[in-house]
Amino acid sequence: MDLNFTAEEEAFRAEVRRFLDERLPARMAHKVKHGLRLTREDMAQWHAILNERGWLASHWPREHGGTGWSAVERFIFDNECALAGAPRIVPFGVNMLGPVLIKYGNEAQKRHFLPRILDGSHWWCQGYSEPGAGSDLASLSTRAQRKVDARGEHYLVNGQKTWTTLGHYANMMFCLVRTATDVRKQEGISFLLIDMSTPGIEVRPIVTLDGEHEVNEVFFTDVRVPVENLVGEENRGWTYAKYLLTYERTNIAGIGFSTAALERLERAAATVMHRGHPLAEDPLFAARMARVAIDLDNMRTTNLRMIAAAAGGGAPGAQSSMLKVRGTQIRQEIAGLMRRALGPYAQPFIDEAFDEGYEGGPLGPFDAPDAAKSDFNNYKLSIFGGSNEIQKNIIAKAILDL
Numbered sequence: 001m002d003l004n005f006t007a008e009e010e011a012f013r014a015e016v017r018r019f020l021d022e023r024l025p026a027r028m029a030h031k032v033k034h035g036l037r038l039t040r041e042d043m044a045q046w047h048a049i050l051n052e053r054g055w056l057a058s059h060w061p062r063e064h065g066g067t068g069w070s071a072v073e074r075f076i077f078d079n080e081c082a083l084a085g086a087p088r089i090v091p092f093g094v095n096m097l098g099p100v101l102i103k104y105g106n107e108a109q110k111r112h113f114l115p116r117i118l119d120g121s122h123w124w125c126q127g128y129s130e131p132g133a134g135s136d137l138a139s140l141s142t143r144a145q146r147k148v149d150a151r152g153e154h155y156l157v158n159g160q161k162t163w164t165t166l167g168h169y170a171n172m173m174f175c176l177v178r179t180a181t182d183v184r185k186q187e188g189i190s191f192l193l194i195d196m197s198t199p200g201i202e203v204r205p206i207v208t209l210d211g212e213h214e215v216n217e218v219f220f221t222d223v224r225v226p227v228e229n230l231v232g233e234e235n236r237g238w239t240y241a242k243y244l245l246t247y248e249r250t251n252i253a254g255i256g257f258s259t260a261a262l263e264r265l266e267r268a269a270a271t272v273m274h275r276g277h278p279l280a281e282d283p284l285f286a287a288r289m290a291r292v293a294i295d296l297d298n299m300r301t302t303n304l305r306m307i308a309a310a311a312g313g314g315a316p317g318a319q320s321s322m323l324k325v326r327g328t329q330i331r332q333e334i335a336g337l338m339r340r341a342l343g344p345y346a347q348p349f350i351d352e353a354f355d356e357g358y359e360g361g362p363l364g365p366f367d368a369p370d371a372a373k374s375d376f377n378n379y380k381l382s383i384f385g386g387s388n389e390i391q392k393n394i395i396a397k398a399i400l401d402l
Contacts, residue, residue, distance in 0.1 A: 064114050125173050193225075331378055
């Protein structure tokens with residue numbers, strides 16, 4: 001779909017495309033477009049390239065190092081990056097913690113942490129989920145007790161977090177902890193910033209079914225956290241957590257990535273033969289592609305509304321739950337159609353095909369060794385960030401007043 005942009009917006013789009021042509025490493029774009037493994041160095045390099053250009057924090061205010069872009073400009077940038085094969089910006093520092101610190105952090109925290117998010121010296125991970133607190137996040141039990149000793153006032157943290165994405169790369173974590181037990185469970189939670197090099201922290205890998213190490217378990221044993229690393233007020237962390245989650249859910253929807261994936265699916269359907277004709281000419285398959293294309297067009301409009309709602313420092317609110325539910329369904333449908341289109345060629349016959357430098361050539365009529373892997377991996381989208389079932393409850397309560 002081609003949106004009707006103003007002359008100024010078209011000029012901005014042309015500027016973004018020139019930037020991507022000049023600065024996005026071809027090696028990196030190849031890896032993204034072919035589903036190859038991105039290393040920590042790849043992600044950090046793209047982070048640094050965007051920061052150098054001043055285009056990393058697209059939704060931060062200018063006074064904090066952001067771009068100050070309009071909702072449409074942010075949409076254009078995200079969409080063009082996805083189409084060009086740019087890596088996804090690691091969201092934890094820039095897209096999640098940054099907005100929380102800008103809205104709720106004190107001046108000392110903003111001065112210290114925001115520049116370190118931008119320059120990449122702090123790689124953040126998210127300490128939310130626990131073995132007994134996933135979608136019911138308010139049931140978390142990781143405890144932080146406030147103490148005073150000869151070295152000063154601090155919290156002593158004990159407990160466990162799980163599904164910590166890229167936690168093995170991170171040197172900092174924003175973490176929800178329980179600081180009160182004699183109140184309603186949502187009212188006894190605080191938001192702490194934790195240095196991952198602190199004694200008492202252990203990170204254990206969780207290797208998923210596809211053999212990848214993306215997520216982790218993190219254990220805390222008497223971990224000392226300075227009281228200065230408390231964001232906002234003690235026992236008000238649930239408010240900050242919900243604010244952060246609206247940004248996470250909007251990001252999970254992945255409109256730009258769905259646009260790029262749909263284009264890839266359309267190319268595959270035009271290439272793969274089915275009963276002597278391109279698969280794209282099969283009425284049933286063509287109808288499913290058309291349906292998801294229509295849904296994606298509708299999502300683009302919704303996405304622009306959500307981005308506009310966040311302009312000026314506000315949060316998208318409960319509408320972000322709508323975006324998360326529909327966006328994840330669309331991403332899953334596109335991935336499923338790609339797997340169906342490629343049939344037996346969708347499976348990763350050779351694990352090394354996901355590594356940079358693999359020279360074995362295409363594995364089938366359309367070079368997509370990640371089709372089955374992507375399809376199966378995308379099932380997690382409707383779970384993390386608050387399961388889609390929970391999002392529907394939020395929509396029913398906050399929007400429909402049920």
